[in-house]
Structures are given as structure tokens and as C-alpha cells.
Amino acid sequence: MNVLHVGTCALTLGIACLAIGAAFFGLHAVRDGRSAGSNWSLAAICQGLAWILDSMAGELPIAFSIVLPKVLMVANAVLLLRGAVRYDPAPPPFMLKPWPWAVFLLLTALPFAWFSYADDNLPARLLLASLIRIPLLVAAFVFLSRQAPRNGRAVLCTLFGIGIVWHVLQALAGVSDHAPLRDLLQTDAIQVTTLMLGGASIILVIATQFRIESDNARDSLRAWAEALEVESLQLEKTIEQRNQELHAMATTDCMTGLANRRQFLASAAQEIERAHRYGHKMSLLMIDIDHFKSINDQFGHPTGDLAIIAIGRHCGTACRGSDLAGRLGGEEFALLLPETGMEEAQAVAERLRAGAQTLQVMHEGRNVPLRLSIGIACLDAGDAGPDTLLARADRALYAAKNGGRDCVRYA
Structure with a gap:
């Protein structure tokens, strides 16, 4: 081999x-x-x-x-x-x-x-x-x-x-x-x-x-x-948190925590459409702080901001779970009350007006008096959106202003 x-x-x-x-x-x-x-x-x-x-x-x-x-x-x-x-x-x-x-x-x-x-x-x-x-x-x-x-x-x-x-x-x-x-x-x-x-x-x-x-x-x-993968999940969580923060910034009034004007109008449009579909009642309260310019002039803008915050908190606590409170701008607020007629809306408005007088906003040891004028409008069949309802509530608010302030009027 x-x-x-x-x-x-x-x-x-x-x-x-x-x-x-x-x-x-x-x-x-x-x-x-x-x-x-x-x-x-x-x-x-x-x-x-x-x-x-x-x-x-x-x-x-x-x-x-x-x-x-x-x-x-x-x-x-x-x-x-x-x-x-x-x-x-x-x-x-x-x-x-x-x-x-x-x-x-x-x-x-x-x-x-x-x-x-x-x-x-x-x-x-x-x-x-x-x-x-x-x-x-x-x-x-x-x-x-x-x-x-x-x-x-x-x-x-x-x-x-x-x-x-x-x-x-x-x-x-x-x-x-x-x-x-x-x-x-x-x-x-x-x-x-x-x-x-x-x-x-x-x-x-x-x-x-x-x-x-x-x-x-x-x-x-x-x-x-x-x-x-862990970093990706953390990033997704961070992005979600940032999106929530951005959504809150876009829909919430930064001073009071209530819905801002855009969010309030968008939500009001949805509630009005739902109320028309199911035949429910609905009321809208327009709220304004009386003599707010005088508060700013006399006590300063920081005290005015405290007044806005106090009234915003006051409106928020007065809401039910289905209600919507918002700050429309300046010293003007709105409260949307689904499934609420005129009598119930008047009772809510009177509680808000009376409760505002008990709020404690202090300036240099002195209590700053707060008073509210409130206008009420109820939903009509002709209200296709929030604009006409807001316009009637705004007219009622001006009637309260012209009627001596610190009162409630309805359209």
C-alpha cells in the first residue's frame, strides 16, 4: 500500500x-x-x-x-x-x-x-x-x-x-x-x-x-x-409623555388648568351635536369678573392673576363630571352644562356668584373682593354650533353688567 x-x-x-x-x-x-x-x-x-x-x-x-x-x-x-x-x-x-x-x-x-x-x-x-x-x-x-x-x-x-x-x-x-x-x-x-x-x-x-x-x-x-429595545420603550414612553404635555399645552389654559378657548369651543361643538341628536337640554354660562381692570390697577397684575386663578378653581369645583369649564380669555370664563335646563342653570349660576364673594385673595394683608356677572343661554333648535349659543349668553352677560353687576341674567 x-x-x-x-x-x-x-x-x-x-x-x-x-x-x-x-x-x-x-x-x-x-x-x-x-x-x-x-x-x-x-x-x-x-x-x-x-x-x-x-x-x-x-x-x-x-x-x-x-x-x-x-x-x-x-x-x-x-x-x-x-x-x-x-x-x-x-x-x-x-x-x-x-x-x-x-x-x-x-x-x-x-x-x-x-x-x-x-x-x-x-x-x-x-x-x-x-x-x-x-x-x-x-x-x-x-x-x-x-x-x-x-x-x-x-x-x-x-x-x-x-x-x-x-x-x-x-x-x-x-x-x-x-x-x-x-x-x-x-x-x-x-x-x-x-x-x-x-x-x-x-x-x-x-x-x-x-x-x-x-x-x-x-x-x-x-x-x-x-x-x-429598553431604550426604544423608554423613548416611546418619553414621546408619549411629551405628546401629552403638548396636548395639554394646546388644550389647557396654563394659568387656571381649565380648557382654553379652542378646546372649549371644540368640545362645546361635540356636546351640542350630541344634545341635538338625543334631544337633550343644554345650558351655557358666560362668567366675567366685575371691575377686573380696577383690581389690576389698584392691587397690581400679580394680584389680578391670583384672582383669575381663584375664579378658575371656583368654576372647576362647581362642575359635575359631564360639565365643561373653560377660560375664554382675560377675565372671561364659560361653563357648559349638558342635560341642564334654565332653572338648574340659574341655580348653578347663583351658587357661583355667591361663592365668589367668599374667595380669599389677599394683597398685603387685605382681602380683594371678587364679584361675578353671569349670563345664561339655553340651547335652541337653531343652534348648529357654539357660536350662536355663545352670542346669546354674551348678550345676557352684558345685560348683567348693565344691570349693576354681581348678578345673573338669562337670554
């Missing part, structure tokens, strides 16, 4: 590792600020270059076909460790700096060069590579077992553990006098298997990192989506 040639296998897997490393270079989605970053992609690139150069042994100078591949294999272990360290929330600072590792790689090149030029010893090179890589991989294994994300910790520890075991076996074979074990590890079949397992391991490490970062990116997106 034909067995894959070691050089061909090394070249093929080297190209595959280069492609995988290049494809995932720049992977840097983070978990709580931690990520292996591009270290493991660079480790795959170093692994691939080492295998490609190793496959060209005999065609390139020793420095490129023997020494450099071994240094790149050590660089692969260094980068695997650096990637593992980055999952630690407080990694040792020197492990993240590039120059200590660069010096370390230069120093490792010296013994590899010795066993390649001065003493061409393949077993010594293999033993040296294993002895250097084992502590680096063990350190990476320790970091990952403690700090790696749970969604990839088991896989990563397994892969790094397999690498450690394999290098330990190689180191034991190198120092052992058991020739059959050394010969077995150096057979083409075992070397091809080693290359395949190494290639699969580095690919699985990067795939696991991609899974970790993808899961974390998905979790981050979900968290952002939930936060965005």
Missing part, C-alpha cells in the same frame, strides 16, 4: 495552515475585553511556513530548511501561549510584549544552528524542539484551564493536552535508549500522522476561537438589542 510522502504531506498541510491563518487573521471579537486576538492565526502561519520549509529540505540552505523551521515551530508555541494569556483578565505584562519573545526566539536559534551545522544531529534537534515547546504549551494549558471561556475551554484544553503528550513522548524517545521507540516515531507513517494531527489541531484551535468569538459576538448583539 502506498504511503503519503512526508514532504508532500508537510507541503500540503503547510499551505492549508497558511490559508487558515491568513483567513482568520485579525479575529479580535472580545469577551469582557479578553481575546486571543490574531496570535493563534499567526501561530498557524508559523506552523505552515515551518512545514513548507521543512518539505524543501535538501533544496534550500540549511538555515532555511532546518534551523528556521525549528525556530518557527517554537514561535508557534510562543504565539499559542500569548493567545492563551490574553484570556487572563490580568495577564503578566511581559508576556504581551513582543521584544522578550523575539530575544527568546533568537536564543533558541543558536542551539538549533549548532545541531544543524557543527553537529548534524536530527534526534537532538527533535528533542530540543520538544523540550522548548513543552513548557510553553503547559503554561498555555494552565491559562486556558483557568481563564478560557466556558464555551470553548474543554476543546482547547484537550487540543493543548494532546500536543503536550505528543511532545513528551518525543522527548522521552529522544532521551531513551529504547531504539525501537525512536525508530517507530521516525517512520514515515508516524511522521505523516503527526503532521496530520498537528494540522488538524491548529485548525481546530482557530475554529474553537472563532466559535468563542462568534458566540460572544452573538451574546453582545443580543445584549445590545435588548438594551436598544
Whole structure:
């Protein structure tokens, strides 16, 4: 049975590792600020270059076909460790700096060069590579077992553990006098298997990192989506509140809290239409503060404002739930009384007039007297809207003014 040639296998897997490393270079989605970053992609690139150069042994100078591949294999272990360290929330600072590792790689090149030029010893090179890589991989294994994300910790520890075991076996074979074990590890079949397992391991490490970062990116997106939804709901609530405030500003008199003229007329039109449809009675009271100009002149405009507020509150408390009170402007108010005839409207008007005299509006310790003139109009069949009803109530109000004020008149 034909067995894959070691050089061909090394070249093929080297190209595959280069492609995988290049494809995932720049992977840097983070978990709580931690990520292996591009270290493991660079480790795959170093692994691939080492295998490609190793496959060209005999065609390139020793420095490129023997020494450099071994240094790149050590660089692969260094980068695997650096990637593992980055999952630690407080990694040792020197492990993240590039120059200590660069010096370390230069120093490792010296013994590899010795066993390649001065003493061409393949077993010594293999033993040296294993002895250097084992502590680096063990350190990476320790970091990952403690700090790696749970969604990839088991896989990563397994892969790094397999690498450690394999290098330990190689180191034991190198120092052992058991020739059959050394010969077995150096057979083409075992070397091809080693290359395949190494290639699969580095690919699985990067795939696991991609899974970790993808899961974390998905979790981050979900968290952002939930936060965005909360903010959206808050924004909708704020918009609704602002709309309510704007509606209140557009429909409410800011001084008294009663309906303003526009809102009062719009509501009155609806009530008049309803009264006509069902044949209900309706009355309208036009209310004016007597001698309001004199109050402003004598006591000042702030006291006049207090008088308006007091009368507005007085009108509001006199309303039933179905009634509508509004301030039409200045010192003029209106009260719409659905399902109310003339007699009931007169009683309401008299209560308003008499109650105004008891209101307490003080100026410098003195009570400001308040008096009301009120005009009443009842709904007629010819009232298609509030204008004609208001006009009759206004005529009645003027009759009350001309009749001596502080009285009630009806149209």
C-alpha cells in the first residue's frame, strides 16, 4: 500500500495552515475585553511556513530548511501561549510584549544552528524542539484551564493536552535508549500522522476561537438589542409623555388648568351635536369678573392673576363630571352644562356668584373682593354650533353688567 510522502504531506498541510491563518487573521471579537486576538492565526502561519520549509529540505540552505523551521515551530508555541494569556483578565505584562519573545526566539536559534551545522544531529534537534515547546504549551494549558471561556475551554484544553503528550513522548524517545521507540516515531507513517494531527489541531484551535468569538459576538448583539429595545420603550414612553404635555399645552389654559378657548369651543361643538341628536337640554354660562381692570390697577397684575386663578378653581369645583369649564380669555370664563335646563342653570349660576364673594385673595394683608356677572343661554333648535349659543349668553352677560353687576341674567 502506498504511503503519503512526508514532504508532500508537510507541503500540503503547510499551505492549508497558511490559508487558515491568513483567513482568520485579525479575529479580535472580545469577551469582557479578553481575546486571543490574531496570535493563534499567526501561530498557524508559523506552523505552515515551518512545514513548507521543512518539505524543501535538501533544496534550500540549511538555515532555511532546518534551523528556521525549528525556530518557527517554537514561535508557534510562543504565539499559542500569548493567545492563551490574553484570556487572563490580568495577564503578566511581559508576556504581551513582543521584544522578550523575539530575544527568546533568537536564543533558541543558536542551539538549533549548532545541531544543524557543527553537529548534524536530527534526534537532538527533535528533542530540543520538544523540550522548548513543552513548557510553553503547559503554561498555555494552565491559562486556558483557568481563564478560557466556558464555551470553548474543554476543546482547547484537550487540543493543548494532546500536543503536550505528543511532545513528551518525543522527548522521552529522544532521551531513551529504547531504539525501537525512536525508530517507530521516525517512520514515515508516524511522521505523516503527526503532521496530520498537528494540522488538524491548529485548525481546530482557530475554529474553537472563532466559535468563542462568534458566540460572544452573538451574546453582545443580543445584549445590545435588548438594551436598544429598553431604550426604544423608554423613548416611546418619553414621546408619549411629551405628546401629552403638548396636548395639554394646546388644550389647557396654563394659568387656571381649565380648557382654553379652542378646546372649549371644540368640545362645546361635540356636546351640542350630541344634545341635538338625543334631544337633550343644554345650558351655557358666560362668567366675567366685575371691575377686573380696577383690581389690576389698584392691587397690581400679580394680584389680578391670583384672582383669575381663584375664579378658575371656583368654576372647576362647581362642575359635575359631564360639565365643561373653560377660560375664554382675560377675565372671561364659560361653563357648559349638558342635560341642564334654565332653572338648574340659574341655580348653578347663583351658587357661583355667591361663592365668589367668599374667595380669599389677599394683597398685603387685605382681602380683594371678587364679584361675578353671569349670563345664561339655553340651547335652541337653531343652534348648529357654539357660536350662536355663545352670542346669546354674551348678550345676557352684558345685560348683567348693565344691570349693576354681581348678578345673573338669562337670554
